[in-house]
Amino acid sequence: MGEPLTVGIIGAGAISAQYLDTFDTLPSLRLAAVADLDPDRAGAVAAERPGTRAVTPDELVVAPDIDLVLNLTVPAAHADVAGKAVAAGKHVYGEKPLATTVAQATEVLAAADQAGVRVGCAPDTVLGTGIQTARRAIDDGSIGVPVAASAVMANSGPESWHPSPDFYYLPGGGPLFDMGPYYVTAPVTLLGPVTRVTGTAGRPRPERTIGSGARAGVSVPVEVDTHVSGALVHASGAISTIIMSFDTVATRASNLEVHGEHGSLIVPDPTPSPETRHCAARATTTGRCYR
Ligand SMILES: NC(=O)c1ccc[n+]([C@@H]2O[C@H](COP(=O)([O-])OP(=O)(O)OC[C@H]3O[C@@H](n4cnc5c(N)ncnc54)[C@H](O)[C@@H]3O)[C@@H](O)[C@H]2O)c1
Numbered sequence: 001m002g003e004p005l006t007v008g009i010i011g012a013g014a015i016s017a018q019y020l021d022t023f024d025t026l027p028s029l030r031l032a033a034v035a036d037l038d039p040d041r042a043g044a045v046a047a048e049r050p051g052t053r054a055v056t057p058d059e060l061v062v063a064p065d066i067d068l069v070l071n072l073t074v075p076a077a078h079a080d081v082a083g084k085a086v087a088a089g090k091h092v093y094g095e096k097p098l099a100t101t102v103a104q105a106t107e108v109l110a111a112a113d114q115a116g117v118r119v120g121c122a123p124d125t126v127l128g129t130g131i132q133t134a135r136r137a138i139d140d141g142s143i144g145v146p147v148a149a150s151a152v153m154a155n156s157g158p159e160s161w162h163p164s165p166d167f168y169y170l171p172g173g174g175p176l177f178d179m180g181p182y183y184v185t186a187p188v189t190l191l192g193p194v195t196r197v198t199g200t201a202g203r204p205r206p207e208r209t210i211g212s213g214a215r216a217g218v219s220v221p222v223e224v225d226t227h228v229s230g231a232l233v234h235a236s237g238a239i240s241t242i243i244m245s246f247d248t249v250a251t252r253a254s255n256l257e258v259h260g261e262h263g264s265l266i267v268p269d270p271t272p273s274p275e276t277r278h279c280a281a282r283a284t285t286t287g288r289c290y291r
Pocket residue numbers: 010011012013014015016035036037038041057072073074075077081095096097164167178
């Protein structure tokens with residue numbers, strides 16, 4: 001890998017703005033190219049950034065100067081875009097989920113192993129202060145042997161704020177693929193690997209109405225389950241309960257809790273807002289704040 005690492009973005013939609021802001025603070029990365037199925041989106045980014053060119057997705061993955069492809073496409077395209085980049089010898093970092101089936105994910109990782117390139121995937125929030133602090137508190141024995149966790153992401157769906165929420169309700173979308181990566185990665189980080197999964201899911205509404213942007217008022221079809229409830233059995237024997245829902249108008253459930261034989265940890269949200277990002281874990285038994 002070169003220094004700085006030369007990056008090409010595929011997918012210049014809503015989330016790309018956050019990545020673009022971050023590039024300006026990271027001298028170890030250089031954004032050289034951007035591509036999108038919609039060339040105007042790629043063109044708009046390139047026009048704002050001297051030194052960044054707009055290309056097609058196919059041109060980007062084979063461009064000799066690109067070290068890493070940043071895959072910010074919609075979930076259903078993640079495995080295909082990552083696979084093409086890996087086949088062209090590029091490292092890949094992608095938005096979650098890595099793929100929408102285990103088979104596709106396994107294929108991407110196996111191809112990357114063969115090609116000698118690296119594949120990374122969001123979320124990286126488990127590396128942040130809150131969950132790392134909770135992990136240390138657990139490792140230090142502050143709640144005794146962990147026996148259970150609960151992870152809850154429950155809201156009424158992204159159509160109120162996302163101007164193009166269609167993909168959230170198409171195969172590859174839904175709360176489990178959209179937010180589950182945060183709320184599954186967190187208990188796995190805290191309690192270790194999972195050996196057994198059970199669950200059930202429902203789809204109470206056949207369509208959703210866009211609440212903002214140029215298409216406000218337009219209905220989009222719902223083709224995925226929008227309330228998912230599951231139990232994860234960790235190799236240690238601990239059990240995590242997961243609720244991922246786009247069918248919840250108001251909830252008072254904690255986003256993430258871990259329960260041990262001597263106490264419970266209320267862990268910060270794995271998808272922190274700017275307001276809560278710097279909070280660290282708090283033990284309910286002692287009130288002690290971990291930083
Ligand atoms: N919007 C958010 O707040 C947010 C937050 C965290 C993560 N994410 C994740 O980021 C990803 C993108 O979300 P978004 O909100 O930016 O979606 P979006 O629909 O706004 O943008 C996706 C872009 O990818 C392009 N695209 C789709 N398939 C493509 C392909 N095969 N080749 C090239 N371009 C393609 C689309 O034209 C579009 O411009 C998703 O995986 C989502 O889960 C989004």
